[in-house]
Amino acid sequence: MVCNNYLKTVIVQAGRYIQKVTKGLVHLASLRSPKTISAVRFSSDRIFPSIRKMMVDTGATANRNMATHNSSEKVDDDGYASGGWKSEDGKLSCGYSSFRGKRASMEDFYDVKTCEINGQTVCLFGIFDGHGGSRAAEYLKENLFKNLMNHPEFSANTRLAISETYQQTDSDFLESGRDTFRDDGSTASTAVLVGNHLYVANVGDSRTVISKAGKAIPLSEDHKPNRSDERKRIENAGGVVMWAGTWRVGGVLAMSRAFGNRMLKQFVVAEPEIQELELDEEFELLVLASDGLWDVVPNEDAVSLALLEEEPESAARKLTETAFSRGSADNITCIVVRLYHKLETKPQPETLSQSDIEMELTGPKIEEPQMETEPKAPIEIEPETHKTETEPEPEPAAHTDSEAVMKSGPSDG
Structure with a gap:
């Protein structure tokens, strides 16, 4: 009788446990269901109703003659992938280097593109650091800049176009994987140069730094969960920030903003922070890199090392090698962009120097005729x-x- 009662108790408890597990699985399935993704897609459609159709049409991109400049990368025996590119007008050149490092797989991607809009050259540089897989970072490489160039407001309101394109591309990525159980994500740190006007947008913990008269100036701030404003935003949305080796959203993700990450999408947004800057002759170079570099190389060191190299490709390679030698355990990817504003200002000092020379030359010429005119005057x-x-x-x-x-x-x- 005791055995029967005990057996009944075990069966009842097991039944309750199975019921709880079943409810959890149903809840998880509901989070991954197409309805949930449809809700995300619907909300993004309400925010960006004018650009969803535009994202599908690639005709505008073809008309703008977008060119990719990182297709000819070289991979050496040490596993470093690198390459470089120079603009036709000689105003800038860039180099890039990427290294898998100590990781088992490569989840970093980078992109360098140029196109012409309304007769003006636009240069685009991007670093995409994937986590939980490489799919999200690769998707950004293939689509983010293409979507941005197709945005109808790019020329009239570049800042708005960047913000909307980031968030719409995130929504499109989530929709593209709604039937899968993958939950990978990616950072994005991009620089868009329109003439001498620079736009730097950032989501996640990749970073962009500019050098001005030899000094390092960060143009983005890492999106970490322990940032006071980010933590407040997450908690206001119903999320939590926990310590699990480092500060993490929900004890899982070590960054507070990212593309993808559908399970945490309510808290981990893809809205970029954007900095604008008008470049002049004091600005020397840009450094964009994944956190595999910034974890071990401070901003000032990155700029100092890059300035020592004449070619940006060798500078990017030097930075990735330095990060690995300093113990970086992550994928390391870097883009260095050299700015040659002095080429534009060269005619000015030349004309000044010529005028100075002319003044020096005319001085003795004036004195000589004076000597001649004095006897000639009479x-x-x-x-x-x-x-x-x-x-x-x-x-x-x-x-x-x-x-x-x-x-x-x-x-x-």
Whole structure:
């Protein structure tokens, strides 16, 4: 009888446990269901109703002659992938380097593109650091800049176009994987150069730094869960920030903003922070890199090392090698962009120097004709008058001396 009662108790408890597990699985399935993704897609459609159709049409991209400049990368025996590119007008050049490092797989991607819009060259540089897989980072490489160039407001309102394109591309990525059980994500740190106007957008913990007169200036701030403003945003949305080796959203993700990560999408958004900057001759270079570099190489070191190299490709390679030698355990990817504003200002110092030379040259030329004009001024026209003028000159000179003496007398007294 006791055994029967005990058996009944075990069966009841097991049933309750199975019921709880079943409820959990149903809840998990509901989170992964197409309805949930549809809700995310619907909300994004409400925010960006004007650009969803535009994202599908690639005709505008073809018309703008977008060119990719990282397709000819070289992979050496040490596993470093690198390459470089220079603009036709000579105003900038860039180099890139990527290394798997100590990780079992490569989840970093990078992109360098150019196109022409309304007669103006646009240069785009991007670092995409994947986590939980490489699919999200690869998707961004293939679609983010293409979507941005197709945005109807890119020329009129570049900042708005970047913000909307980031978030719409995130929504499209989630929709593309709604039937899978993958939950990977990616950072994005991009620089868009339109003429001399620079736009830097960031989601996640990749980073962009610019050098001005040899000093490092960060143009993005890492999206970490322990940032006070990020933590407040997450908690206001119903999430939690926990310590699990480092600060993590829900104890899982070590960054507070990212593309993908559908299970945490309510808290981990893809809304970029954007910095704008008008470049002048004091700005020397840009460094964009994944956290595999920034974890072990401070901003100042990155700029100093990059400035030592003449070519940006060798500078990017130097930075990835330095990060690995300093113990980086992550994938390491870096883009270095050299800015040649001095090429535009060269005519000014040249013209100034020429004018200075002309002034120096005209000086003796003026003196020489003066020497010649003095004897030529009389030119035998009035030789006698010249003598008569020179003869009375000593008399007034003497008078002036005496007068000066007379005047000096009482002044001393």
